Amino acid sequence: MTAAARLVLLPLLAFAAVAADVEVWVVPSLVKIRPEDPPQASNPVWDGQSRTVTVAGARNEHVPFQIVITTPPPPSRYAPPASGFFVEASDLDSGRARIPRDQIRLYLEHYILCYAASSPVGSPGFWPDALAPLSEPFTMAAEFRRAVRDRPIWVDILVPSDAPAGDYAGHLRATQHGKLLAELNLRLKVYDFTLPADTHLITYMGISGRQLARFHDVKPGSPEARQLLMRYHEFLYRNRMEPWFNELLEPEVELRDGKLLVHFDPLAYEQYLEKWKTKRVVLETAPDRLRRMLEGEPFSDKFNHQVKSYLAQVAAWFRARGGLDRLVFNSPIDEPNTAEAYEETRRWARLVREAAPGVPFLVTEAPVPDRPEWGPLTGFATHFSVHGNALNRRDVLEAIAAEQKKGGEITWYISCDQKYPQPNYFIDAPAMDPVMVPWITWRLGLNGILYWALNFWNQTVDPWLNPVTYLSGYFCSGGYVLNGEGSLIYPGSRVQRYTGQKDVDGPVSSIRFELLREGIEDYEYLWLLRSLGQGELADKIAGELVRGVREFTRDPSALLEARAKMAARLEQLARRSARSALR
Numbered sequence: 416m417t418a419a420a421r422l423v424l425l426p427l428l429a430f431a432a433v434a435a436d437v438e439v440w441v442v443p444s445l446v447k448i449r450p451e452d453p454p455q456a457s458n459p460v461w462d463g464q465s466r467t468v469t470v471a472g473a474r475n476e477h478v479p480f481q482i483v484i485t486t487p488p489p490p491s492r493y494a495p496p497a498s499g500f501f502v503e504a505s506d507l508d509s510g511r512a513r514i515p516r517d518q519i520r521l522y523l524e525h526y527i528l529c530y531a532a533s534s535p536v537g538s539p540g541f542w543p544d545a546l547a548p549l550s551e552p553f554t555m556a557a558e559f560r561r562a563v564r565d566r567p568i569w570v571d572i573l574v575p576s577d578a579p580a581g582d583y584a585g586h587l588r589a590t591q592h593g594k595l596l597a598e599l600n601l602r603l604k605v606y607d608f609t610l611p612a613d614t615h616l617i618t619y620m621g622i623s624g625r626q627l628a629r630f631h632d633v634k635p636g637s638p639e640a641r642q643l644l645m646r647y648h649e650f651l652y653r654n655r656m657e658p659w660f661n662e663l664l665e666p667e668v669e670l671r672d673g674k675l676l677v678h679f680d681p682l683a684y685e686q687y688l689e690k691w692k693t694k695r696v697v698l699e700t701a702p703d704r705l706r707r708m709l710e711g712e713p714f715s716d717k718f719n720h721q722v723k724s725y726l727a728q729v730a731a732w733f734r735a736r737g738g739l740d741r742l743v744f745n746s747p748i749d750e751p752n753t754a755e756a757y758e759e760t761r762r763w764a765r766l767v768r769e770a771a772p773g774v775p776f777l778v779t780e781a782p783v784p785d786r787p788e789w790g791p792l793t794g795f796a797t798h799f800s801v802h803g804n805a806l807n808r809r810d811v812l813e814a815i816a817a818e819q820k821k822g823g824e825i826t827w828y829i830s831c832d833q834k835y836p837q838p839n840y841f842i843d844a845p846a847m848d849p850v851m852v853p854w855i856t857w858r859l860g861l862n863g864i865l866y867w868a869l870n871f872w873n874q875t876v877d878p879w880l881n882p883v884t885y886l887s888g889y890f891c892s893g894g895y896v897l898n899g900e901g902s903l904i905y906p907g908s909r910v911q912r913y914t915g916q917k918d919v920d921g922p923v924s925s926i927r928f929e930l931l932r933e934g935i936e937d938y939e940y941l942w943l944l945r946s947l948g949q950g951e952l953a954d955k956i957a958g959e960l961v962r963g964v965r966e967f968t969r970d971p972s973a974l975l976e977a978r979a980k981m982a983a984r985l986e987q988l989a990r991r992s993a994r995s996a997l998r
Contacts, residue, residue, distance in 0.1 A: 436487050437497075439589045439597035441468050442567075444479035444933065445971035447846045447926065450526065450541050450563035454485050459975050466597065468587070471604035471982065475576040475612065476936055478603065479929060481524075482568045484589060484596075486555055489562050496562035498554035499592035504570070507583035507603055514578055514603070516585075522546035522569040524926065525914050526557040527882050529843050531896035534835040537843035542898070543567055544842050545879060545905045546924045547914040552592075558880065558913060569926065572603060580607035580986075608943070608985045615942045616853055616935055617695060617826055617863025619659035619800070621901075622647055626872045630906035631920075645686070646921035647870075647904070652691045654924075654932045655939075659865060660745070661687065664696055666729060668705045675708075675721050677728040688738055697777065698729060700744045700763050714762050723770035730771035743798060744771065746778040750802070757789040764795035775824065779865075781805040782814040782823075793818060800826045800865045803833045806964040812859065819860070827856065828865040831888035831897050836965045840866070840927050842882050842899040847969040849927050851961065853934035857941050857953075858961035869928075871901030878902050879913045903928045937974075940981045947988050956980060 440454045441461040456463040460470055460480050472478035486497045502521055507514040525545035532538050541557060546569050555562045570587070583603040589596045627647060628640040641663065648658055664687060667678040687693045701709070705725055711717030726744065733739045744767050748760045760778055767776045777798040783805075784791065792799075799818065805811045806827060815825045829839055829852070838848035838855070856864055872878050874886045888897035907919025944953040956977050961967040968974065 437591065437596050438485040439599065440483050440485070441599065442481050442483060443971055443975070444481060444569070444930065445846050445850065445974060446481075447543055448481060448483055448524075448565055448567040449543070450557070450560075450565050452483075452565055454483070459972055465600065467600040467602060469602045469604075470572070471606065471979070472572070472574050473606045473940075473982065473985075474574050474578050474580075474609035476574050476610050477929075477932065478572040478574060479933070480570050482570060482587060482589065482599070484555075484566045484568070485564055486562075486566075488564060492561060496554050496556040497591070498556075499552045500554070500566065500589070500596075501552045501591075502549065502568050502570075502587060502589050504587050504601070505585040507572075507585040507601065509579065509581040509583045509605075512579045512581065512583075514572070514575060514583055514605075518573050518575060520571045520573070521549040522571070522924070523549050523553050523914050523916055524567040524569055525879065526560075526563060527842065527879070527898075528559050529882050529896075529898045531883075531898075533841035533843050533892075533895050533898045533900075534839065536835055536845060537841060537895075537898070539843075542842045542882075544882075544899065544925045544927065545914075546926065546929065547910045547916040548919065548923075550917050551915055553915055569929070571929070574603075574605055576609055576612070578605050580605050606982050606986055608982075608989045610936060610939045611943070613692070614655040614694075614935065614939065616655075616856065616938045617824065618656040618935070619695070619697065619826060619863070619865035620651055620656045621659045621866065621868040622651070622870055623868065624662050626870050627906070630872060631908045643921070648687075649691070650904075650922045650924075654928070655935045656932070657693055657695065659867075660697055660699070661693075663687070665698060665702055665704075666732075668702075668708065668725065670708050675724045675728075677725055677732070679732055684736070684738075688736075688741065694741060695743050696733075696738070696741050697743045697745050699747060700726065700767060700776070701747050719766060722766050726767055726770035726774075730774050739774070743775045743777050746776065746796065748778070750779050751792075752785070754786075754789045757784065757792065760792060761790070761795045764792075768795075779828070781808075781811045782818050782825075783808070783811050797822070798824045798826075800828055801861075803827055803829050803837055803964055806859060816860065819862075824862045826863040826865045827859075827861055828867065830867060830891075831885065831900055832891040834893065838964075838967070840899060840903060840931075841897060842927070844927075845969050846926070846930060847971065847974065849931040850934040850937070850974065851967045851969070852931060853938040854957055854961050855964055855967060857938055858957045858967075859964070866903070868901035869903045870906075872906070877909065878905055879909050899925075899927065903931070937978065940978065940985070943985055944981060947985070949984060949988070952984060953981075 438454045443460045504519040506516050524543040526541040557563045585601045587599040624644040628635040633639040663683045733742045751760045764776045775797040778796040779800045781801045782793050875881045875884045882898040884902040885900035888900045905923040907923045910918045941953040
C-alpha cells in the first residue's frame with residue numbers, strides 16, 4: 416500500500432472505530448447533559464437493558480426527554496469529529512388510536528462555552544442550551560472544540576388534546592450515515608384527562624422588537640419587523656406565556672390643535688385579544704411617544720390634563736370592546752427605591768385612579784417599603800410584581816395576602832441579584848430551577864411570574880456564541896458572570912451557522928425556556944386538582960416540594976413522583992365523573 420493510500424485510509428479507520436463504539440442512551444428532561452457525562456444504564460425514564468424509554472403525560476401536555484449519543488473522542492486533534500448522525504421517531508400506536516410522528520419534535524442541543532460560573536453551583540465549560548430543530552445529520556463538533564463525547568437530542572412529544580387515554584408504543588432510531596446505530600422502544604402513557612387550553616398562571620415575558628430586527632437583519636419598524644415580532648409572540652402563546660409589554664398594542668398618540676388624540680390598531684387587538692386570548696394588556700402609564708409631546712412641567716396642571724386624557728381614552732376604548740378587565744397600566748418608575756421615587760409613583764397612581772377608575776396600576780415593588788419613612792404604595796398601586804428576595808420576609812408575605820384579599824394581583828420576578836439557593840434562569844444553573852418557579856408561585860399563593868427580558872442581546876455580539884448577554888450583571892451579582900441572564904430564546908437566523916441545522920424564521924427555544932413551560936404545565940395539574948375540589952391535596956403536594964423561595968427540591972425523582980401522584984388522583988376523579996354521567 417502506498418503512503419498516499421494510507422493517508423486516505425487512516426481517517427476511514429478512525430471513523431469505523433468511532434462508529435463501533437457509539438452508545439445511545441436516554442435521560443429525563445430534568446437534567447442537563449454536558450460533553451463528558453457518563454452513559455446511564457437506567458433512570459426514571461430509561462431501561463438500558465430493554466432499550467426502552469417510558470414517559471407519561473396528559474392530553475394537551477408536552478412530554479420531553481433527551482436521547483444522548485456518546486462517541487469516543489477522535490484519536491488525534493487532526494482527525495475529524497464523528498459525523499453523519501441522525502435521530503427520527505415513528506408514529507405512536509395504542510392499538511385503537513395513533514399519535515402521528517409529527518407530534519414528536521426533535522432538537523439538536525447546542526453547546527455554548529461558559530467561561531465563568533454564574534453562581535456557587537455553576538461552573539465554566541460547555542453547557543447545553545439552544546434547541547435547534549433537527550432536520551439535518553449532525554456531528555460531534557462544538558464551537559471552539561473539535562469534538563465532544565456526548566451529543567444530546569431534545570425530544571418533545573405534544574400529546575394531542577383529542578388523543579384517547581391509553582398506552583402507546585413506537586420507536587426511535589439513531590443512525591450514522593444512514594446505518595442503524597440503535598433502535599429504542601418508546602412507551603407513552605396518555606392519562607385520561609386534559610390540561611386546559613387556558614393557562615391560569617399570569618406570565619409577563621419581556622421581548623424587544625428592536626433586538627429581534629437587529630439579529631434577523633430586518634429594518635426596525637418595518638412590516639417585516641412587525642411580522643417577526645408576531646412570530647416571537649406566537650411562540651410565547653404556544654408555550655403558555657404572554658408578552659409583558661407589547662409594542663404592537665401600544666396606541667398611536669397625536670396632538671391636534673392642542674387636543675390629545677389616541678388611535679388603536681384594531682387588527683392587532685383582534686389577533687391578540689380574540690385569537691390568542693391575551694389575559695393582560697400591560698400599557699405604560701406614560702409611553703415614550705406620549706412623553707415626547709407632553710407640555711408643561713411634570714405633574715403640572717397641563718401635564719396632568721394631557722396624561723389623564725390619554726389614560727381616559729385608552730380605558731374608554733377597552734371598555735367599549737368589553738376588554739377593560741384585561742387592561743393594566745404600568746408604573747413609569749421601575750423598582751422605586753428612594754423616597755422621591757415612591758412619591759413619584761404615588762403621583763402616577765393618582766392620575767390613573769382619577770382618569771381610569773378601576774383599571775389596575777402595576778408597580779415592580781413589594782407592598783411593604785424598605786424604609787417606613789418612604790410612605791406606602793398600598794392604597795395607590797393595586798398590582799405588585801415583587802422581587803424574589805423580598806419573598807423571604809414574613810411582613811411582605813402578609814402584605815401580599817392582604818392586597819390579594821382586596822383584589823390585587825401579585826406576581827414575582829427573578830433577576831441578577833437573586834442568589835443561590837434561590838432559583839435562577841442561568842445556563843449553568845440546575846435544570847430544576849426554572850421548572851420549580853411555577854411551583855414556588857403556587858406554594859406562596861402568588862398569581863404569576865415576570866421575567867424582564869427573553870432576548871436581551873444588547874450587550875453581546877451573538878448570544879449563540881457568547882452566553883454573557885448581560886455584562887452589567889457583574890455589578891449586581893457579587894462578581895459572578897451571569898450566563899444567559901435576560902436571554903431565554905435565540906435568534907433563528909443563526910441556526911445553520913452554529914449547528915448545521917436549517918435557519919428558523921423566528922425564535923429558537925432553549926432548555927431553560929422548555930423547562931419553565933414544564934413548570935407552568937405542572938401548575939395546571941395543581942389548578943385542575945383545586946378546581947375539582949382537591950385544593951388541599953394540591954397544596955400538600957406543593958408543600959412537599961417547596962417550603963419557600965430558598966427551600967425547594969432540585970431532585971428530579973421527587974418532581975416525577977409528585978406528577979405521578981397528581982395524575983393518579985386526576986384519573987381517579989375522571990373515572991368517577993364518567994360513572995356519574997352514566998347513571
